[in-house]
Amino acid sequence: MRELLVVLLGSCFLLASCHREVKLTADAVEDRASMPGLDASVVTTLISDSGITKYRITTETWQIYDKATPVYWEFPDGIYLEKFNDDLEIDTWLRSDYAYYNEELQVWELRGHVRSMNTDSEFFETPQLFWNQKTERIYSDSSISITRETSVIQGIGFDSNQELTKYTILNPTGVFPIKDE
Numbered sequence: 081m082r083e084l085l086v087v088l089l090g091s092c093f094l095l096a097s098c099h100r101e102v103k104l105t106a107d108a109v110e111d112r113a114s115m116p117g118l119d120a121s122v123v124t125t126l127i128s129d130s131g132i133t134k135y136r137i138t139t140e141t142w143q144i145y146d147k148a149t150p151v152y153w154e155f156p157d158g159i160y161l162e163k164f165n166d167d168l169e170i171d172t173w174l175r176s177d178y179a180y181y182n183e184e185l186q187v188w189e190l191r192g193h194v195r196s197m198n199t200d201s202e203f204f205e206t207p208q209l210f211w212n213q214k215t216e217r218i219y220s221d222s223s224i225s226i227t228r229e230t231s232v233i234q235g236i237g238f239d240s241n242q243e244l245t246k247y248t249i250l251n252p253t254g255v256f257p258i259k260d261e
Contacts, residue, residue, distance in 0.1 A: 116154075117146035136162045139179075155179035158192070172198050172243070186213040198244040203227040206238075216242045224249060 120142045127135040140157035159179040165171040177192025188211040196204040205227075209220040218240045226233045226249070237250035 113145065113148040115145075115147075116143035118142070118144040132166070133164055133168060135164070150182055150184040152183060153179075153181040159190070172196065187211070188213070196244060200245060201229070202244070204244060211242060213242075218242055218244060218247075 122140060123142045124136065124138045126133050127137070138160045139155045141155060143154045143156070145152050145154065156178060158175065158177045161174045162170045163172045174190070174194070174196040176190035176194040178190070180189045180191075181187070182189075189208070190211070191208045194204075194206050194209050198204070203226070205225045206220055206222050208222045209218055211218045219238065221237045224233075224235055224238045226247075233249055233252055235249035235252040238247055239250070240247035
């Protein structure tokens with residue numbers, strides 16, 4: 081019996097000492113530019129000017145490709161932007177299903193159900209728009225629909241200031257009420 085106990089204990093020690101250490105490794109990344117330097121999920125950030133909150137950005141995914149040429153930001157799940165007035169009330173807003181920002185050119189591309197409301201309560205809808213921060217212009221060659229209080233303007237292509245308050249619709253169509261004199 082004692083011999084059997086010695087054999088069993090010896091076997092247990094032998095088996096316990098015969099384990100293999102498993103090292104977890106990943107393949108080396110050959111193209112660092114194809115990987116984001118920042119990959120953040122469920123982000124809400126506030127942007128202020130002189131200590132006053134001006135904007136709030138909300139997104140499900142924010143990726144910054146800091147080693148790519150050019151450096152760019154990508155929001156594959158879309159973006160929601162709110163601009164606040166001096167009383168911290170939402171003044172305007174903008175939403176899209178996808179967003180891309182070229183840091184060098186300072187140009188945003190928004191795609192997929194792009195919607196926005198300006199300070200005049202005009203509602204903008206387009207499948208794609210570009211915002212050039214250097215020139216402070218918003219533009220598109222895509223279809224555009226602007227819903228106003230008394231009319232809807234539609235067209236293909238538009239150009240606007242960045243507040244969407246002074247705009248030109250290229251190839252416009254729409255129904256406009258006319259007052260009887």
